[in-house]
Amino acid sequence: MVTVTLFKKDNCQGDSFIVAEDITDLKNTPVKHNASSMSLTSDSDKILLFQKTNYNGDAMFRNGIKQVTKMSSPSKGGKTGFGNTVSSARCTPFTINLFVNIIANDDGSFEGLRSSDEELETGGFDNFDSFIADIVESANNVWHNFLIHLEVSEIVLRKSSKLHDLKNELYPLLWKDWQKKGNANVYLVRGIHKASGICPPVGFGKGAVVSCETPTDIAREGDILAHELGHYFGISKHEEDSQNLMTKHSDPSAGILTDKQVEEAHKTLTKHIGRTSLRNE
Numbered sequence: 001m002v003t004v005t006l007f008k009k010d011n012c013q014g015d016s017f018i019v020a021e022d023i024t025d026l027k028n029t030p031v032k033h034n035a036s037s038m039s040l041t042s043d044s045d046k047i048l049l050f051q052k053t054n055y056n057g058d059a060m061f062r063n064g065i066k067q068v069t070k071m072s073s074p075s076k077g078g079k080t081g082f083g084n085t086v087s088s089a090r091c092t093p094f095t096i097n098l099f100v101n102i103i104a105n106d107d108g109s110f111e112g113l114r115s116s117d118e119e120l121e122t123g124g125f126d127n128f129d130s131f132i133a134d135i136v137e138s139a140n141n142v143w144h145n146f147l148i149h150l151e152v153s154e155i156v157l158r159k160s161s162k163l164h165d166l167k168n169e170l171y172p173l174l175w176k177d178w179q180k181k182g183n184a185n186v187y188l189v190r191g192i193h194k195a196s197g198i199c200p201p202v203g204f205g206k207g208a209v210v211s212c213e214t215p216t217d218i219a220r221e222g223d224i225l226a227h228e229l230g231h232y233f234g235i236s237k238h239e240e241d242s243q244n245l246m247t248k249h250s251d252p253s254a255g256i257l258t259d260k261q262v263e264e265a266h267k268t269l270t271k272h273i274g275r276t277s278l279r280n281e
């Protein structure tokens with residue numbers, strides 16, 4: 001139950017509107033496009049406010065119990081540029097479709113996850129679907145907190161021993177041909193030279209590469225996926241805080257993101273990658 005209230009005046013005064021569901025245009029509400037303050041009264045409250053209608057433009061994310069006494073003032077819980085500009089509000093996750101590419105050996109094998117094509121005919125195993133479902137669920141445990149839902153749209157098996165154990169200079173080959181428009185492209189390889197994941201510096205437009213060196217450790221693999229997608233969604237910098245999802249680490253993080261990081265991701269997603277709505281969650 002979302003209990004976020006928008007107010008027309010500062011300090012939670014004046015006409016108000018309770019955001020009980022996603023709203024693409026606040027024009028016909030008592031606060032119109034002039035919300036000046038906001039209160040969140042439940043621990044589980046989370047909200048994204050956008051400068052433009054239909055969840056476009058710059059985004060402001062807030063969660064947990066708090067009051068924003070002046071929307072346009074960072075020192076009062078707000079954000080610069082949000083004075084009389086709040087035009088749409090979102091309280092349920094956006095769905096991001098994942099186009100998942102499995103980069104197996106030439107014979108179709110993937111250590112610990114899939115037998116070779118030949119062995120499959122004589123009773124080998126293929127655990128990829130359940131592995132992918134598990135790590136995506138793990139990554140969703142993080143991203144749901146920030147109003148993003150990851151959904152696998154397609155899984156494709158690629159056979160290339162050359163890219164299965166990835167050397168840094170070769171990773172552009174992954175997304176050269178293997179991309180799907182409107183999706184976040186994900187590549188699962190066996191190992192990456194000197195890294196557990198790769199995402200290009202700009203963060204968007206190429207793909208998130210996840211190394212599956214420890215396929216039995218779902219928490220770690222899910223954390224790598226969530227982290228690389230964070231880069232993909234435009235969060236370019238690493239954080240010092242070891243609890244932050246975007247820290248450089250070898251143990252799973254606590255999956256924390258700052259408001260600023262969440263806003264960066266949603267701003268990127270307004271411009272790139274298809275977003276679909278998922279209202280009943």
Ligand SMILES: [Zn+2]
Pocket residue numbers: 227231238246247248
């Ligand atoms: Zn990183």
